[in-house]
Amino acid sequence: MKSPIGIEFVGDCLTVLNRTLLAVAPYEGCALLVGKQQQSSCLKAENAMQIHMIWPCCNIWNKDILNLQELPKKQPSLLKQDLSKESRFAIDPREQLIAQRWARKRNWEILGSAHSHPKGEPIPSSVDLYWNFSPGVMVIIGQCGAIRAWWMSGDKTFQPREVAIWRPK
Secondary structure (H helix, E strand, O other): OOOOOEEEEOOOHHHHHHHHHHOOOOOOOEEEEEEEEEOOOOOOOOOEEEEEEEEEEOEOOOHHHOOOOOHHHHOHHHHHOOOOOOOOOOEOHHHHHHHHHHHHHOOOEEEEEEEEOOOOOOOOOHHHHHOOOOOEEEEEEOOOOOEEEEEEOOOOOEEEEEEEEOOOO
């Protein structure tokens, strides 16, 4: 997947995303972003992403997901953090597969994920970077409702990306 210069939320997707992610506070909410890479309507750019649907997901995070014996070798600072649903999310892989199949039938794809930071800023945390395995967009809503989009390269780095909002008439 190519790094986009921006993303557009079609129709009421941004409202759905906002309500979905903030509804579960104080826990982190999570969702998948469904749409396609195509020329942007408002950005007039070839490499933009249009989000056509928000796929709300349940946050299945629990400490059993971690292999706590491997963390000290890879990233010992993660052990010092409170790794609970209030500071971390996990999307059920079965839910991801169902969303992928549904999207493919409509010639769409999973473009990335979204989650909330109910107690923080809309910036990827060290935990977000550590658990990111593949390129894609990550949209984060912060504690004050601010929204930012990030291109996650899959190599534990990120770059800020403009969030463009497009609503067809």
